[in-house]
Amino acid sequence: YHATGSAGTNTFTYTVSDGFGGTDTQTVTVLVAPVSSGANLVPGSLAVVGNNVKLDAFGIPGATYRLEFTEDLTPPVNWTPLMGSEQTAAANGTMSFDYTHGSPLPPLGFFRTQYVSGP
Numbered sequence: 338y339h340a341t342g343s344a345g346t347n348t349f350t351y352t353v354s355d356g357f358g359g360t361d362t363q364t365v366t367v368l369v370a371p372v373s374s375g376a377n378l379v380p381g382s383l384a385v386v387g388n389n390v391k392l393d394a395f396g397i398p399g400a401t402y403r404l405e406f407t408e409d410l411t412p413p414v415n416w417t418p419l420m421g422s423e424q425t426a427a428a429n430g431t432m433s434f435d436y437t438h439g440s441p442l443p444p445l446g447f448f449r450t451q452y453v454s455g456p
Contacts, residue, residue: 400455
């Protein structure tokens with residue numbers, strides 16, 4: 338259990354029975370992300386061509402997110418907001434980013450979404 342606004346991991350164990358005497362027990366670990374984290378990217382949706390970035394994501398309906406970029410994931414990571422990339426999640430939580438950078442992006446780079454505002 339995590340209180341409202343908190344983050345961290347939580348685990349629970351469950352047992353399944355097949356009705357014929359066979360059982361299996363497993364443990365599930367859930368990571369609760371901080372409220373200010375980004376949206377969940379749709380796997381396989383990222384496309385970078387020259388200076389254009391397209392991707393799909395899921396977020397909190399009505400919340401606004403922006404796309405951020407870095408060339409290096411060595412801590413402390415310096416994420417650069419891509420200005421003009423803000424998107425608001427629809428009622429079903431979906432959103433699409435279609436961002437054009439002023440110049441070609443470096444050959445190695447990493448993207449994330451970051452919560453900006455909203456519910």
